Amino acid sequence: MKTETIGTATFETWTVAETADAFARDEIVLIDVRTPQEYMFEHIEGALLMPLSFFKAGKLPGQSDKRIVFHCGSGVRSERVCRAAIEAGITQIAHMEGGFAAWKAAQQPYIGTNMATGAPQRAPA
Template sequence: MKTETIGTANFETWTTEEVADAFAANKIVLIDVRTIPEYAFQHIEGALLLPMPFFDAHKLPGQSDKRIVLHCGSGVRSEKMARACIEAGIDRIAHMEGGFGAWKEAGKPYIGTSMSTGGPERVNA
């Protein structure tokens, strides 16, 4: 994990491995900031969707029980939204380095769309 101090806040960049381990142990809330169609086509099972255009850092829950980790397709949008969280007064926030692309490249499981049925299917599960 890489940590950057911004004022009094800690901005963290987590690897896919760190996210996968913490998510499997129910230690984090994983928030996908991609678009609705991107999420519908393929997403990390159990990740919540909060698309970037609708993202309001002031509405995020506290992190007393679980940490918040943001992710997008490549890490660019999630980093932008994590920095917006810090500007909104959140003192500790994280995002996943490389985004969903890195997750897939690492062979982590996700929900995809079956090309034969058009329905959801588990990939790499």
């Protein structure tokens, strides 16, 4: 994990492996900041959706029980969300490096769309 200090805040960049392990142990809340269309086409099962275009840092829950880790398609939007959260006064926040593309490249499970039927399906198959 990479850590950056911004004022009094800590901004963490987690690897796919760190994110997957913590998510499997129910230690984090994983929030997808991609568009609803991207999420519907394929997403990490159990990840919540909070699109960047609707992001309001003040509406985030506290992190006393579980940490929040954001992800997007490549890591660009999730980093932007984290920096906005820090500007809004959140003192500890994280995102997943490489985003959903890195998650898929690491062969982590996700829900995709069966192109023949349009139905959701678990991947990798």
